[in-house]
Amino acid sequence: MTTPTDAAALTERIRDYALSLGFDLVRFTTADPMLDAEAALKERIGQGLMGGLDWFTAERAEVSANPRALLPSARSVIALGTFYLTDAPRDETAPGDPHGRLSCYAWGDDYHEVIRARLDDLAAFIRTCAPPGHEKSIVFVDTGRMVDRAVAQRAGLGWYGKNTNILTRGWGSWLFLSEVVTSLDLAHDEPLAATCGQCEVCLHACPTNAFVAPYVLDNRRCISYLTIELRGSIPLELRPLIGAHIFGCDICQQVCPVNLVVEKRLRQRGQLGKPGERLMFQPRPVTGSSPALIPLLKLDDEGFRERFRHSPVKRAKRRGLLRNVCVALGNIGDPVAVPALSDALRDTEPLVRGHAAWALGRIGGTTACVALEKALAVETDATVQQEIRCALEMCG
Numbered sequence: 001m002t003t004p005t006d007a008a009a010l011t012e013r014i015r016d017y018a019l020s021l022g023f024d025l026v027r028f029t030t031a032d033p034m035l036d037a038e039a040a041l042k043e044r045i046g047q048g049l050m051g052g053l054d055w056f057t058a059e060r061a062e063v064s065a066n067p068r069a070l071l072p073s074a075r076s077v078i079a080l081g082t083f084y085l086t087d088a089p090r091d092e093t094a095p096g097d098p099h100g101r102l103s104c105y106a107w108g109d110d111y112h113e114v115i116r117a118r119l120d121d122l123a124a125f126i127r128t129c130a131p132p133g134h135e136k137s138i139v140f141v142d143t144g145r146m147v148d149r150a151v152a153q154r155a156g157l158g159w160y161g162k163n164t165n166i167l168t169r170g171w172g173s174w175l176f177l178s179e180v181v182t183s184l185d186l187a188h189d190e191p192l193a194a195t196c197g198q199c200e201v202c203l204h205a206c207p208t209n210a211f212v213a214p215y216v217l218d219n220r221r222c223i224s225y226l227t228i229e230l231r232g233s234i235p236l237e238l239r240p241l242i243g244a245h246i247f248g249c250d251i252c253q254q255v256c257p258v259n260l261v262v263e264k265r266l267r268q269r270g271q272l273g274k275p276g277e278r279l280m281f282q283p284r285p286v287t288g289s290s291p292a293l294i295p296l297l298k299l300d301d302e303g304f305r306e307r308f309r310h311s312p313v314k315r316a317k318r319r320g321l322l323r324n325v326c327v328a329l330g331n332i333g334d335p336v337a338v339p340a341l342s343d344a345l346r347d348t349e350p351l352v353r354g355h356a357a358w359a360l361g362r363i364g365g366t367t368a369c370v371a372l373e374k375a376l377a378v379e380t381d382a383t384v385q386q387e388i389r390c391a392l393e394m395c396g
């Protein structure tokens with residue numbers, strides 16, 4: 001039997017160890033089911049707002065909102081936050097050298113790999129200090145069946161922002177969330193009383209109007225979904241709204257007043273933008289935070305694998321990333337991209353050919369039109385033929 005004093009002492013040992021591993025926030029909550037979260041998830045699925053994420057089923061919602069469905073002996077959940085912002089994004093696009101935007105979380109090494117290693121270390125530590133019979137634990141980061149944000153909210157790690165992200169006073173919303181579900185009895189924290197109050201800046205800043213109400217995101221309109229998770233064609237009406245985003249989007253976080261205050265304070269204290277700080281999340285040398293787009297369009301499978309090994313960007317796969325690059329080039333509208341986009345009309349992937357056609361139509365001009373006409377004469381895929389015809393109409 002663990003006494004409250006034992007539990008408090010053990011909780012502090014675990015907190016200190018987690019902080020020493022590089023986690024920035026550590027809170028503790030019970031392993032009771034999160035019934036509000038389960039109801040919210042089921043409601044969103046029922047309304048079609050999780051459309052496109054076929055794996056997000058009502059059954060999954062039931063399991064992921066109930067830690068004991070995953071570890072029957074669970075008594076506590078350790079909620080962890082890892083700050084990942086390393087510097088403010090720079091828009092490097094200049095005439096003749098179009099650049100795209102990577103969302104900040106994807107600048108550096110794949111956080112799943114970085115955090116998983118820390119979680120395994122923490123779980124091993126917990127095993128060594130657990131009383132007999134309480135050694136069991138399982139770890140989660142993002143891809144596991146656990147509602148990361150609901151755990152973080154109940155543990156008082158942060159509060160729900162209206163853009164659905166968890167916000168914190170010290171680190172804003174620039175945190176990866178992860179958990180350890182354990183059979184240990186620990187001292188539990190309370191949820192925070194903080195809210196976003198009257199502020200709705202994020203809701204109105206979204207270029208695709210993805211928020212149907214505060215706290216409610218329509219996944220199918222979110223640029224993050226369209227550029228990362230969507231495997232097929234990007235809906236025509238949304239393409240112009242995506243701008244130069246080629247992997248994820250940070251707009252609803254960048255405009256958040258809490259985040260702006262946090263960034264300013266961290267910068268003043270020298271905790272942001274410091275060379276050598278959080279190296280694993282700093283922009284990778286070859287790709288940076290806003291990569292040149294034309295060279296990306298020339299990547300073959302091998303080149304893509306090589307360039308994005310250990311980067312979150314690999315999730316989009318070559319065809320998804322090149323699709324996004326075409327859309328960004330179309331939106332930037334610089335004719336310097338016409339030769340590379342014309343070459344992409346001969347890509348092995350119909351998805352890339354179709355989006356290259358759209359971009360050429362949007363940029364327009366005689367060279368783009370001629371390339372589209374030539375491509376139409378030899379194209380065999382019906383969807384791409386349709387894209388080319390639409391593009392020729394845009395060309396005028």
Ligand code: B12
Nearest residue numbers: 037040103142147148150164165166176177215224248249
């Ligand atoms: C599916 C998913 C997505 C989808 C859908 C997003 C979404 N809103 O659900 C897509 C691909 C679009 C996406 C995008 C992003 N994601 Co994502 N995503 C997930 C994933 C795998 C599941 C999220 C989920 O359960 N969604 C279901 C919906 C219904 O949940 P929800 O919107 O959070 O709803 C909760 C609250 O809103 C609340 N609620 C409901 N109604 C109400 C009403 C009131 C009044 C209140 C107070 C609360 C409330 O209850 C709900 C249940 O907890 C998690 C990882 C995980 N395993 O949890 C990461 C996760 C949520 N994503 C994350 C990140 C970083 C992002 C991006 C910022 C990435 C980017 N830069 O492009 C964007 C942000 C977009 C946005 N504004 O949400 C982080 C969030 C970190 C944080 N600080 O909150 C997570 C936790 C990954 C991680 N482990 O760090 N993501």
